Amino acid sequence: MGRPTAAAALLCQLGLSAAIQWLGLTESGSGVAWNESHHCRLLAGLVPDQFQMCRRNLEVMPSIVRAARHTKSSCQKTFADMRWNCSSIQRAPSFGPDLLRGTRESAFVYALAAAAITHSIAQACASGEVPLCSCGSVPSEVPGPDFRWGGCGDNLSYGLQLGAAFADSPLKSSKLGTQALKAMNLHNSAVGRQVLSDSLDTKCKCHGVSGSCSVKTCWKGLAKLDEIASDLKSKYLAAIKVTHRLIGPRKQLIPKEMEVRPVEETDLVYLINSPDYCTPNLHLGSLGTQDRRCNKTSVGSDSCNLLCCGRGYNTYTEEVVERCHCKYHWCCYVVCKKCRRKVERYVCK
Ligand SMILES: *[C@@H]1O[C@H](CO)[C@@H](O)[C@H](O)[C@H]1NC(C)=O
Ligand SMILES: *[C@@H]1O[C@H](CO)[C@@H](O)[C@H](O)[C@H]1NC(C)=O
Numbered sequence: 001m002g003r004p005t006a007a008a009a010l011l012c013q014l015g016l017s018a019a020i021q022w023l024g025l026t027e028s029g030s031g032v033a034w035n036e037s038h039h040c041r042l043l044a045g046l047v048p049d050q051f052q053m054c055r056r057n058l059e060v061m062p063s064i065v066r067a068a069r070h071t072k073s074s075c076q077k078t079f080a081d082m083r084w085n086c087s088s089i090q091r092a093p094s095f096g097p098d099l100l101r102g103t104r105e106s107a108f109v110y111a112l113a114a115a116a117i118t119h120s121i122a123q124a125c126a127s128g129e130v131p132l133c134s135c136g137s138v139p140s141e142v143p144g145p146d147f148r149w150g151g152c153g154d155n156l157s158y159g160l161q162l163g164a165a166f167a168d169s170p171l172k173s174s175k176l177g178t179q180a181l182k183a184m185n186l187h188n189s190a191v192g193r194q195v196l197s198d199s200l201d202t203k204c205k206c207h208g209v210s211g212s213c214s215v216k217t218c219w220k221g222l223a224k225l226d227e228i229a230s231d232l233k234s235k236y237l238a239a240i241k242v243t244h245r246l247i248g249p250r251k252q253l254i255p256k257e258m259e260v261r262p263v264e265e266t267d268l269v270y271l272i273n274s275p276d277y278c279t280p281n282l283h284l285g286s287l288g289t290q291d292r293r294c295n296k297t298s299v300g301s302d303s304c305n306l307l308c309c310g311r312g313y314n315t316y317t318e319e320v321v322e323r324c325h326c327k328y329h330w331c332c333y334v335v336c337k338k339c340r341r342k343v344e345r346y347v348c349k
């Protein structure tokens with residue numbers, strides 16, 4: 001820290017915008033009918049290739065807007081118990097330095113965003129919302145003895161094709177960031193899509209007399225985005241610090257530390273260390289954890305000890321109102337009373 005090179009690199013990066021600006025579609029893209037090509041101009045921050053894709057695939061835009069919304073909520077939910085809680089994603093299409101530089105946190109967000117867009121398009125195909133694509137094809141595997149293929153599978157291949165083209169085009173075409181940063185973001189986006197693809201699994205629905213399940217119909221469906229986010233969080237915790245170096249004829253991402261195993265296609269990678277997110281440092285994108293609610297009995301990352309970084313916590317009591325003494329009345333409603341209860345809350349000093 002504080003070395004002239006680091007400071008210069010930081011200034012350089014602060015002037016940049018991120019290749020995940022499309023996450024800002026949650027603001028600009030909701031409530032748009034997406035039936036006229038000039039609607040694409042509403043989206044600040046699309047690169048020219050994305051703008052063209054929008055014009056050519058208007059029907060897919062609602063799924064991309066949905067993907068942006070799911071990326072935000074899933075990131076915040078998955079990191080609610082961590083010092084870094086994914087709050088700067090809320091400001092998309094602007095981001096804090098935590099997501100603009102090559103940090104572990106941006107590795108996670110790029111991977112999640114890439115998975116989300118593919119997920120959303122694959123499911124939109126299956127639901128019949130997008131005329132350009134259809135259900136995933138019937139699997140070539142022989143069905144099990146107790147089921148038959150049917151229903152409508154997620155169209156993963158179409159989701160991958162269009163999702164990758166849309167999410168990665170800022171990284172392939174424009175001047176956003178250094179070569180190293182682009183290589184990092186491309187790698188992490190591919191990891192997100194790989195984790196999503198690996199989640200494709202057989203899902204079934206039972207038929208038969210009163211749920212006897214004598215007949216089952218099955219199809220191939222993707223896991224929920226929250227499950228993908230949780231897988232990616234494990235990869236975030238195990239992410240590898242890399243440098244972009246010339247190996248033979250071309251530059252590659254290789255581990256910074258000699259003794260670390262080579263980077264695999266399923267590893268998240270990052271270029272620079274993150275702050276500890278304990279104390280506020282706007283320059284580094286750390287908001288600090290003061291006033292965050294912690295859990296006194298937990299031993300995990302949301303424990304008062306870890307979340308408050310050893311600073312201690314304040315205790316206050318809060319009155320919560322709950323439904324209680326519920327009675328079922330024939331037929332068919334439930335009446336409850338309201339009970340007040342005092343609970344202790346803990347917030348970081
Ligand atoms: C687009 O949708 C809006 C609202 O549903 C409608 O008023 C408008 O006429 C539509 N435009 C076209 C070209 O279909
Ligand atoms: C997905 O959609 C594409 C485009 O409509 C179609 O060609 C393909 O058969 C569909 N299914 C799969 C599994 O790719």
Ligand SMILES: *[C@@H]1O[C@H](CO)[C@@H](O)[C@H](O)[C@H]1NC(C)=O
Nearest residue numbers: 076085087287288289290292
């Ligand atoms: C995340 O942490 C910041 C900083 O402590 C806090 O202001 C914000 O409310 C938190 N966001 C969420 C979604 O919990």
Ligand SMILES: *[C@@H]1O[C@H](CO)[C@@H](O)[C@H](O)[C@H]1NC(C)=O
Nearest residue numbers: 294295296297298299300302
């Ligand atoms: C606190 O953590 C404990 C142990 O992990 C858990 O059982 C409890 O539900 C948590 N409390 C709150 C308020 O989240």
